[in-house]
Amino acid sequence: MEEKIREYMDELFEETTPTKKAVELKEEMIQNLSEKYRDLVAEGKTEEAALNITMAGIGDISTLLAELEKDMTNKEFSHEAEAARRKSALLTAIAVMMYILCALPLIMLTLYNVYNAVQIGLPILFIIAAGATGLLIYNSMTKPTYESSSETMVDEFREWQTEGRDRKALRKAVSSLLWSVILVAYFIISFATHAWFITWIVFIIGGAFESLINIFFNIRKGS
DSSP states (O other): OHHHHHHHHHHHTTTSOOOHHHHHHHHHHHHHHHHHHHHHHHTTOOHHHHHHHHHHTTOOOHHHHHHHHHHHHHHHHHHHHHHHHHHHHHHHHHHHHHHHHTTHHHHHHHHTTOTTHHHHHHHHHHHHHHHHHHHHHHHHHHSOOOOOSSOOHHHHHHHHHHHHHHHHHHHHHHHHHHHHHHHHHHHHHHHHHOOHHHHTHHHHHHHHHHHHHHHHHHHHHHO
């Protein structure tokens, strides 16, 4: 008779993902039901009556099984989100590094007095900057976004977090691009005019543009 209890529980858990938690729960329920069955038999119930009473005591466990599947889904989502976060962080780091180093070929060519240093170094600079921008665009377009299935406060908070991270990433990308352009402009103007004593003013202008960008993003955030 106890084998029928196991067969019945196997049928109930048939469509449930056999995770460690699910298997442990099923075995614990089988053990408890078997003990209950033996107690009923010991009280004088027939095997068939004891089995029927034990089975009736199980009740509806569909909610419990649904919770097990929900936990499994949440864990899979967490793993996928973590992998996506690491990939996004790597691509962003590479793009920022490319922005920082994009002016290095032009600077080195100029320092070593290479013929046509600007004509050679400037295209390299723009190619590296374009590659960095492409990485950021690819990262933004392939990054999974959180889509809520219900209008709960938790869903809204997660959506707000996702939007906040995207906004910060875009803000960093714009800032990196701005200062890369400013640095290039500084060297081009300086080498073209040889007015090193005054060309540093482009950095002050760059700071002004940075402030304007901050104001723009703050206005968007407020809206």
